[in-house]
Amino acid sequence: MYKVIQLDSNNLENLHFLRAKVLRPGLPVQNSHYPEDTHPETIHLAIQNSDNQICSIATFISQSSPLFNEERQYRLRGMATQELYRKQGLASMLIKKGVSLISRNKFSLIWCNARVSALSFYEGLGFIPIGEEFEIDHIGAHFVMKKLL
Numbered sequence: 001m002y003k004v005i006q007l008d009s010n011n012l013e014n015l016h017f018l019r020a021k022v023l024r025p026g027l028p029v030q031n032s033h034y035p036e037d038t039h040p041e042t043i044h045l046a047i048q049n050s051d052n053q054i055c056s057i058a059t060f061i062s063q064s065s066p067l068f069n070e071e072r073q074y075r076l077r078g079m080a081t082q083e084l085y086r087k088q089g090l091a092s093m094l095i096k097k098g099v100s101l102i103s104r105n106k107f108s109l110i111w112c113n114a115r116v117s118a119l120s121f122y123e124g125l126g127f128i129p130i131g132e133e134f135e136i137d138h139i140g141a142h143f144v145m146k147k148l149l
């Protein structure tokens with residue numbers, strides 16, 4: 001049994017631990033802190049299992065990209081599911097919940113820097129790639145992707 005929870009920005013230790021483990025393996029956990037983590041408009045969502053373990057996480061940040069004209073944009077960052085819990089729809093559940101929260105506040109676009117390895121995952125959720133592939137140091141090839149809300 002899984003449930004979506006919203007994490008308090010004062011209590012992000014488990015989120016940072018999972019981000020580091022999945023997205024920045026081998027690097028200090030501080031590398032997985034984002035400057036916007038404690039911003040009042042930032043939304044941290046997680047999926048918890050029946051043992052209260054966090055299986056999947058996503059962070060939604062009120063941040064515009066110069067690539068888009070929409071006035072109210074959110075950025076999706078730190079999308080990660082523990083390996084054991086993948087392909088069960090958990091990440092999709094988080095994105096759908098995040099999109100529903102953001103849409104209520106009249107935001108009209110969500111974007112992210114998507115790893116090429118996760119491109120089809122995002123496409124399945126209605127995101128489309130924009131522009132050219134680009135490289136992020138130590139992580140690899142990415143596309144900017146967007147979804148209109």
Ligand SMILES: CC(C)(COP(=O)(O)OP(=O)(O)OC[C@H]1O[C@@H](n2cnc3c(N)ncnc32)[C@H](O)[C@@H]1OP(=O)(O)O)[C@@H](O)C(=O)NCCC(=O)NCCS
Pocket residue numbers: 022023056079080081082085086087088089090091092093113114115117118119120121124
């Ligand atoms: C990408 C990731 C977050 C997906 O998490 P997940 O909980 O397994 O995703 P879901 O179960 O909701 O997957 C939804 C759909 O996408 C597909 N999918 C999941 N991961 C995929 C991937 N890497 N490539 C292609 N398709 C993928 C699933 O098969 C599923 O398809 P379906 O609806 O047809 O069954 C997870 O694989 C992960 O943490 N990867 C490592 C970190 C990463 O790359 N994060 C993204 C950074 S941009």
